[in-house]
Amino acid sequence: MEAALHPGFLAIIHDAQGYQGGLLITNSWSRPLEFRLTAPVQPTRVHQVLYGSTLRRYVMADVIGKALLDKAATPVQVLFVDASELLDLRRHLSVPVVWVQPTEPLSAGVVNDALSWSWGGQVLRASSHADREEASTLLARLGDMDLLEPFSRVREALGEARKRPAA
Amino acid sequence: MSTQGPEALTPPLAMPAVRRNLLAQRGPTTALATPPVRTLPLLSPVPTTHDWRLTDLATKVRQAYLLDDVPWVRSWGGPIALRTTVTGWRFPQPLQPTLSPAAAEQADADPRSNGIPRKTRRTRLQPPADALLLRERLLLLLQPPLEHLFTGKRIRLPFEPFKYQIDGIAFLMPRHAALLADEMGLGKTMQTIVATRLLLYAGLVQRVLIVCPKPLVTNWGRELRIWAEDVPFEVIAGTTEERRFFWTQSPCPLKLVNYEVLTRDAGVIDDDQVHFDLVILDEAQRIKNQHSKTAQAARALRRERSWALTGTPIENRPEDLINLFAFIKPDHLPPETPVKKLPELTRDFLLRRVKEDVLTDMPPKLIRDTYVELTPEQRTRYELAEKEGVVHLNALGDTITIQHVFELVLRLKQICNFDPLTGASGKLEQLQADLMEVASSGRKAIIFSQWVEPLEYLADRLAEFGALQFHGRIPSRERLGVLERFRNDPKQHVLLMSYGTGSVGLNLQFANYVFLFDRWWNPAVEDQAINRAHRIGQKAPVLVTRFITPGTIESRICEVLERKRQLFAELIGQGVTPSLSMTEEEVFGLFDLTARPQRGPKAETGAAARSAAA
Numbered sequence: 008m009e010a011a012l013h014p015g016f017l018a019i020i021h022d023a024q025g026y027q028g029g030l031l032i033t034n035s036w037s038r039p040l041e042f043r044l045t046a047p048v049q050p051t052r053v054h055q056v057l058y059g060s061t062l063r064r065y066v067m068a069d070v071i072g073k074a075l076l077d078k079a080a081t082p083v084q085v086l087f088v089d090a091s092e093l094l095d096l097r098r099h100l101s102v103p104v105v106w107v108q109p110t111e112p113l114s115a116g117v118v119n120d121a122l123s124w125s126w127g128g129q130v131l132r133a134s135s136h137a138d139r140e141e142a143s144t145l146l147a148r149l150g151d152m153d154l155l156e157p158f159s160r161v162r163e164a165l166g167e168a169r170k171r172p173a174a
Numbered sequence: 175m176s177t178q179g180p181e182a183l184t185p186p187l188a189m190p191a192v193r194r195n196l197l198a199q200r201g202p203t204t205a206l207a208t209p210p211v212r213t214l215p216l217l218s219p220v221p222t223t224h225d226w227r228l229t230d231l232a233t234k235v236r237q238a239y240l241l242d243d244v245p246w247v248r249s250w251g252g253p254i255a256l257r258t259t260v261t262g263w264r265f266p267q268p269l270q271p272t273l274s275p276a277a278a279e280q281a282d283a284d285p286r287s288n289g290i291p292r293k294t295r296r297t298r299l300q301p302p303a304d305a306l307l308l309r310e311r312l313l314l315l316l317q318p319p320l321e322h323l324f325t326g327k328r329i330r331l332p333f334e335p336f337k338y339q340i341d342g343i344a345f346l347m348p349r350h351a352a353l354l355a356d357e358m359g360l361g362k363t364m365q366t367i368v369a370t371r372l373l374l375y376a377g378l379v380q381r382v383l384i385v386c387p388k389p390l391v392t393n394w395g396r397e398l399r400i401w402a403e404d405v406p407f408e409v410i411a412g413t414t415e416e417r418r419f420f421w422t423q424s425p426c427p428l429k430l431v432n433y434e435v436l437t438r439d440a441g442v443i444d445d446d447q448v449h450f451d452l453v454i455l456d457e458a459q460r461i462k463n464q465h466s467k468t469a470q471a472a473r474a475l476r477r478e479r480s481w482a483l484t485g486t487p488i489e490n491r492p493e494d495l496i497n498l499f500a501f502i503k504p505d506h507l508p509p510e511t512p513v514k515k516l517p518e519l520t521r522d523f524l525l526r527r528v529k530e531d532v533l534t535d536m537p538p539k540l541i542r543d544t545y546v547e548l549t550p551e552q553r554t555r556y557e558l559a560e561k562e563g564v565v566h567l568n569a570l571g572d573t574i575t576i577q578h579v580f581e582l583v584l585r586l587k588q589i590c591n592f593d594p595l596t597g598a599s600g601k602l603e604q605l606q607a608d609l610m611e612v613a614s615s616g617r618k619a620i621i622f623s624q625w626v627e628p629l630e631y632l633a634d635r636l637a638e639f640g641a642l643q644f645h646g647r648i649p650s651r652e653r654l655g656v657l658e659r660f661r662n663d664p665k666q667h668v669l670l671m672s673y674g675t676g677s678v679g680l681n682l683q684f685a686n687y688v689f690l691f692d693r694w695w696n697p698a699v700e701d702q703a704i705n706r707a708h709r710i711g712q713k714a715p716v717l718v719t720r721f722i723t724p725g726t727i728e729s730r731i732c733e734v735l736e737r738k739r740q741l742f743a744e745l746i747g748q749g750v751t752p753s754l755s756m757t758e759e760e761v762f763g764l765f766d767l768t769a770r771p772q773r774g775p776k777a778e779t780g781a782a783a784r785s786a787a788a
Contacts (some may be wrong), residue, residue, distance in 0.1 A: 028258075031316055034268055036323065038376060039316040043262030050256060070256045078260040156296070156319065164312045167301075171308050 012148050013040060015083035016157040017075060017093060019067050020165055025049030027169075028071035029161040032081045035149055037157060041081045044168055045071050068095035076100065085145045089158045094134045103138035103145070105131050107154045129154050263309050265316075266377035296321060297340045299348045303522045304503075313378075314348040323372065331368070332400055336361070336710075338532040343369045345525045350479045351503035353458075355526040358485040358705030360533070363394065366454055366483060367401040370428070374405060379451035379479065380427060385472065386456035388432035389675060392654055394456070395430065402428075410435055422447040433460055433468050440471045449476040458482035461501055462494040473501050485705070486698040487524070492516060499523075529708075537715045539708045543732075545724045548590065549598040556589045556726060564765050572770065576758050583764065586727040591628050591692055601691060601721045602635060608719065609639050612687050613667040618660065619687035620669045622703045624694055629670040632691070640665045645672035657682075671706075673699055683711040690720045693728060695756065697735055730764050731756070 012035045019028040025047035032041040048066055050058070058065050072093055076086075086096065086104045097104040108123075108130040122139055123132040126146055131154070133139040296319035301311035320340050323329045335343070339361055346352050346369035356362050366384075373379045386394055391409055398407050407428040410420040420429060421442045431439075442448065453475050455461065461469035461482075480502045488494045492513045499507040499520070507519060529536055548556060563582040567574055592599045605621070612619045623629050626645050633641045640663070642656050660669045661684055669685070673694050685707040694700050700720075708716040722728050734756060762770065 030262075033318075036268070037318040038268040039265050039313065040267070041262065041264045042312055042316055043260050045258040045260050048256055048258045054256060066256060070258055074258050074260050078262065080264055153322065156322070160298075160316050160318070163298075164315045167311055167315055168308060171311065 011035070012085075012145060013081055013083050014145075014149065014152075015076075015079070015086040016089075016161055017072060017086060017096075018089040018158040018161040018165075019071055019093070020162055021063075024169070026066050026071055027165055028067070028075055029165045030075040030079060031157055031161045031164075032079060032083055033157065035152075037152055039160075041079060042161075042164060043075045043078050044165055045074055064092040064095055067092045072096045073099050085142055087154055087157075091132070094132070097134045097138065103133055103142040105133050105138070105142045107131055107158070109155070127151060127154065263312075265313050268375055268377045297344045299344050302349050302351075304351065305348065317347075317376065320344055320372070329368075329372065329375070330403070335364070335368070336532065338527055339365050339368075342525060342527075343372070346481060347372060349481070349523065351499075351506070351523050352479075352481045353487060353498060353502055353520070353524045354481065354483050355487040355524060356485065357526070357528040358702050358709060360527060360529065361710050362483045362485070363397045363456070364401050366456075366481065367398055370452065370454070371402040371405055373452065374427060381450045382428045382452045382454070383450045383475065383477075384428070384430050384454045384456065385433060385436050386430065387460065388434055388650065389653065389680075390456060391430055391432055393680065398428070398430075410439075418442050421445065433472075437467045437471045440467070440474065443471065443474050443476075451477070452479040452481065453477040454481045454483065455501065456483045458484040458498055458501070459486055459494065462497045464497040464500055469497065469501070473504070485702060487526070495520065533710070536710075537708075537712055539704065539716045539718060541704075541718045541720065543720050543722055544604060545722050545729075546600040546604045548723050548726070549593065549600050549603075551593040551596045551598040552589060552600065552723075555593050555595070556586060559589060560586055560727070560765075564767065567765065568768050574767075574770065576761060579761050579765070579767075583727055583731075583761070587692060588625070588628075590723045590726050590728050591623070591625075592631065597631070600723065602632070604721065605632075605689060605691070606636070608687075608689070609636065609668060613639050616664065617687060618667050618669070618685040619689060620671055620682060620685050620703075620707060621689045621691055622671050622673055622694075622700075623691045624673050625692075626672055628691065629672060632670055636668055636670075639667040641668040641670055642666055643670045645670070645675045648675075660685075671703070673703055680706050681709065681711070682706040683709050683713075686712075686714050686716055688716060688718045690718070693720065693722070693732060693735075695731075695735075727764060734760055734764075 013032055014035075016031045016033070017028065018031075019026055021027075026049075027045055027047040029042065029044040031039060033039055048070055050062055050066060055062055067090060072088075073096065076096065076099065084102055086100060086102060087107050088094065088096065088104060089107060091106050094104055094106055120132075122134065122136065123130055124139060124143070125131070126143070131142070133142055298319055299314045299317045301314045305311050305314065320343060324331055324335070342354060342356065342362075342365040346354060346366065354362050354365065356365075370379070370382055374382070384394060395407070395409070398405065405428055406426055407430060408420060408424060408426045410417055410429055410431040412420075417435065417439055420426075421439060422445055436443075453472075455472055461472050463469060482498055482502050484498070487498060493509075495516060496507045496509060496511055503523060506523075507516070511519065529539075547553075560582075563585065567578055567582065570578060588594065591601060609619060621629075621632065623632075626647055629643055629645055630647075633643050642660050644653060644656050644660075648656060656669075657680070660666050660682075669682070683706075688704050688707050690700060690703070694703075704716070704718050708718075722732055
C-alpha cells in the first residue's frame with residue numbers, strides 16, 4: 008500500500024500591509040490537514056536598498072517560505088508554489104518544489120523551457136529535471152486535482168485572518 | 175518539519191573588514207536563512223578607507239546590487255533582519271472512504287462520474303457568523319469546493335445534485351445551528367445526508383443522530399443507502415436493554431431513532447456516555463410545542479451541532495420558530511422576542527427555498543377547487559344539523575367552549591363527506607368520475623382525508639380502482655408493502671391516506687393526481703400532503719383537486735384560510751408568517767352565535783383543532 012500523499016500549497020500575497028504567506032497541506036483529496044500563516048513582513052526602505060532586486064525572492068523564499076516550512080508538522084511529498092521566486096525554497100527542502108503558473112498568460116512570469124511542462128491544463132515548472140520527474144510521478148497519484156484552486160483557498164484564508172486576527 | 179541549509183553564518187572572508195568585525199561582535203545569528211558561501215566571492219570589494227557606518231546608506235550599499243544571489247547583508251541581523259512569526263493549526267484527520275476496486279476503476283475512467291464538470295462551478299463553504307474562532311473559520315474556508323469532492327473518485331453520488339442542493343449542503347456543513355426549511359419535495363433528506371457524509375469524511379463529526387417520525391425511519395434508511403452507501407448506520411429500536419446498548423455502547427457513527435423512542439428513552443439520554451457531534455431533527459415541527467415531552471427530550475440531547483429540517487418552520491404562529499430555535503440554538507431567541515426581530519435574528523441559520531425559485535423545469539402543480547353540491551339527502555341532513563347545533567350552542571350561554579363549537583364543526587364536515595344514514599355523497603360521485611379518467615390513462619391518484627372512517631368507506635366504494643389504504647389503522651409493518659404495491663402494481667390506481675399518517679416524508683412522485691376529499695384546518699399540512707406527489711422526480715404535472723361543498727361550513731372555513739394564505743404569501747419574503755390555524759374568534763365566527771365564553775377570545779386553536787379532528 009502506498010504511503011499517503013500530502014501535497015503542500017504555499018502562496019504569498021503582497022499588498023500595502025507587506026508580504027504574507029500561507030501554507031496549506033492537504034491530503035490527496037485536497038482536504039486540509041494543516042494550515043500555517045505568517046505575520047505580514049514589511050520591508051523598509053533600507054531593506055529595499057540593501058536587497059535590491061533580490062528582495063522579493065529573499066522575503067518570499069528565505070523569510071516567509073522557510074519559516075512556514077519550519078513550523079509545519081505534516082511532512083509534504085511535493086510543494087506547489089504560486090510564484091517563481093519560491094522555487095528557491097528547494098534549497099531548504101528535500102522534496103520537489105513546483106511552481107504552478109497562472110493559466111492566464113503572464114508574459115513576464117511564464118517560463119517555457121526544459122523544466123516546464125503541462126499538466127491538467129496547467130503549466131508547471133520545477134527547478135531541476137530530477138524534480139520534474141519526481142513531481143510527475145507524484146502528480147499521477149493526485150488524479151485530476153486542480154492545482155491552482157488550493158492557492159485561492161490559501162489567499163482567502165489569509166484575507167480572513169487579516170479581518171479576524173484573534174484566534 | 176525541518177529544512178536543510180545552514181542555520182548560522184560566519185562572517186565571510188570576502189567581506190570588508192569593518193563589516194566582518196561588526197558581525198563578529200554580534201556572533202552567529204539564526205534569524206535568517208543564509209546563502210551558500212560559494213556566492214560570496216562574487217562580491218566586489220568596497221573601499222575600506224572610511225567608516226562605513228557613517229556613510230549614506232542608500233548611496234553606498236547600492237553596490238550590494240551587484241550580488242546575483244541571495245545577498246550577504248541579511249547576516250547583519252538586528253534592525254536589518256527581516257523576521258516573521260508563524261501561527262497555524264493541524265486539523266482533524268479526514269477519512270477517505272474506500273471504494274471497491276471496480277468502483278474506483280469506473281470512477282477513474284469517468285472524471286465526470288457525478289455529472290459535474292470539474293471547473294464549471296465551485297461551491298465553497300463559508301463560515302457562519304457565529305463561528306468565532308479563527309481556526310474554525312479557516313478550517314471551513316480551506317475546504318475544497320464541493321464539486322471537487324463529487325467529481326471522479328472522491329465522493330460517489332448516484333445522481334447529480336441540483337445546484338440549489340449543493341448550495342444547501344454548503345449551507346449545512348459549516349453550521350453548528352441550522353434550520354433547513356426548504357419546501358417539501360426539494361430534497362432536504364438528500365442534502366442532509368450528503369452534508370453529514372462530508373462532515374464524517376472531513377473528520378469534523380464522528381457521532382451523528384437522526385431523529386424522525388416513526389413512519390419515516392424506513393425512508394431514511396433507504397435514502398442513506400442511496401446517498402451514503404459507505405456510511406454505516408443503525409436504528410435504535412428493540413428492547414430496553416438493546417436500546418440502551420445502542421445509545422451508550424454502539425460505536426456506529428450514524429444512528430436513527432424515531433421521536434417516540436427518543437421520548438421513551440429520555441432517562442437513558444441523561445447518561446454521560448450519550449453525546450453526539452451532530453443531532454438532526456427531521457420534521458422538526460414535532461418539537462414546536464416546547465413543553466411537550468418530545469421537545470424536552472430533543473433539547474436534552476448532548477450535542478455539538480443541531481440541525482432541524484422542516485418544510486413548515488412556522489406552521490401556526492411565529493412562536494413555532496422560537497420553539498424550534500430552542501433546540502437549534504438555545505437561548506438565541508428568548509420567548510419574548512418581538513416578531514419583527516425574527517427575520518434578522520434567524521437569517522444566518524435558516525435556509526428556505528421553494529420549488530418555484532429553484533426548479534424552473536419541474537412539472538407544474540395545478541390546483542383546482544371543485545365545488546360539489548351536496549346530495550339532497552346530505553343537504554337535508556346538513557341544514558337540520560346546523561340549525562339544531564346553533565340553537566344548542568346559543569343555549570349554552572357563557573358556558574360555551576371552543577370544544578362545543580368544534581363538535582358541531584366536525585359533525586357538519588362529516589355530513590359534507592357522506593350522509594350518515596344513506597351514505598350518499600356528492601364528493602364520492604365526483605371522485606368516482608374523476609378516477610375513471612385517472613385509471614383509464616394508467617395514472618395513479620392519492621386521496622387525503624382527515625378521518626380514517628371515510629377512507630375505509632371509500633376503499634370499499636373505490637375497489638374497482640384498486641384502492642389501497644395508508645393510515646393509522648394500517649400496522650406499521652404493512653405500510654411499506656402498501657407503498658410498494660401502489661408504486662409497482664399497475665392495477666392499483668388509488669392510495670387512500672390520512673393527513674396525519676401520509677402527509678410527511680413519503681416519496682410518491684409516481685402519482686400525478688391528488689384529491690383532498692376534505693380539507694385540513696391548516697393549509698401548511700395540506701401543502702405537505704400535496705407535495706408527496708409534487709416533488710423531485712415527478713415527470714408530469716400534478717393535478718390537485720380540492721373538494722368543497724358550497725354553502726356549508728367547508729366553504730366558510732376555506733374562505734378564512736384563503737385569506738390567511740394570501741397574507742402568508744405576502745409575508746414569507748420577510749420570513750414571518752401569521753397564524754395559519756384559526757383563532758378562537760374565527761371559529762366562533764363560523765356560526766351566527768350569540769353565546770361567547772367568559773375567557774379571553776384570542777386563543778390559538780390549531781392544537782385543539784387537530785386533537786378534535788384526530
